[in-house]
Amino acid sequence: MPTTPSLESRKADLRAVAFAARIAAPGAGEALREVILREAPPMAGALIGGFWPMGEEIDTRPLLEALHARGHRIALPVTTPRGQPLVFRPWTPGTAMAAGVFGTQHPAEGEPVLPEWLIVPLLAFDRRGARLGYGGGYYDRTLAQLPHATAIGVAYAAQEISEVPTGPHDVPLHAIATEYGVIRP
Structure with missing residues (x-):
């Protein structure tokens, strides 16, 4: 009798495919900025939890800078020990950055803050708002606490x-923004 692959093995196989398919597109970060500001801007005064892009991730820096210029406070995550939610520290353009685990970067200093509106990285997504992350569960734990x-x-x-x-522990997204538009589940 054939066995059904476990959820974790299906996700691991999908991660390998998603990593291979992800290719940075010139100008995508600027296009993402315009899409979010036009179609899904955060509420005025919201504390934004962003992330510093790594590898072939879509470039969030143009969006972070634009949100900061519009008066939003911005925070970036510090990767915590496995099993813990992320901790966010304040960021402004020019903030000294430190290298984190897994190739991440975060503000070198700052007291933790709790974001009200989060920009979430992913490897793959669907139209239901489900996301495939890197496998550590950091964002699912963080979103569950917020x-x-x-x-x-x-x-x-x-x-x-x-x-x-x-x-059961996967937290759906409210929306997904790409360089072409916003998808709302």
Whole structure:
């Protein structure tokens, strides 16, 4: 009798495919900025939890700078020990950055803050608002602790798949923004 692959093995296989398919597109970060500011801007005064892009991730820096210029306070995550939610520290353009685990970067100093509106990285997404992350569960734990925060996934449109396998701890996104538009589940 054939066995069904476990949720984790299906996600691991999908991560390998998603990493291989992700290719940075010139100008995508600027296009993402325009899409979010036009179609899904955060509420006035919201404390934004962003992330510093790494590798081939869509470039969030143009968006972070534009939100800061519009008067939003911005915070970036510090990767905590496995099993813990992320901690966010304040960021402004010119903030000294420190290298984190897994190739991340975060503000070198600052007291923790709690974002109200989050820009969330992902490897793949579907139209239900499900996201495939890197496998550590950091954003799912963080979003579970911030149930009233708005979570917007950001990615290249090419990262969309028909269905992301999900389990009970996977927290859906409120929307996904790509260089072409916003998808609302």
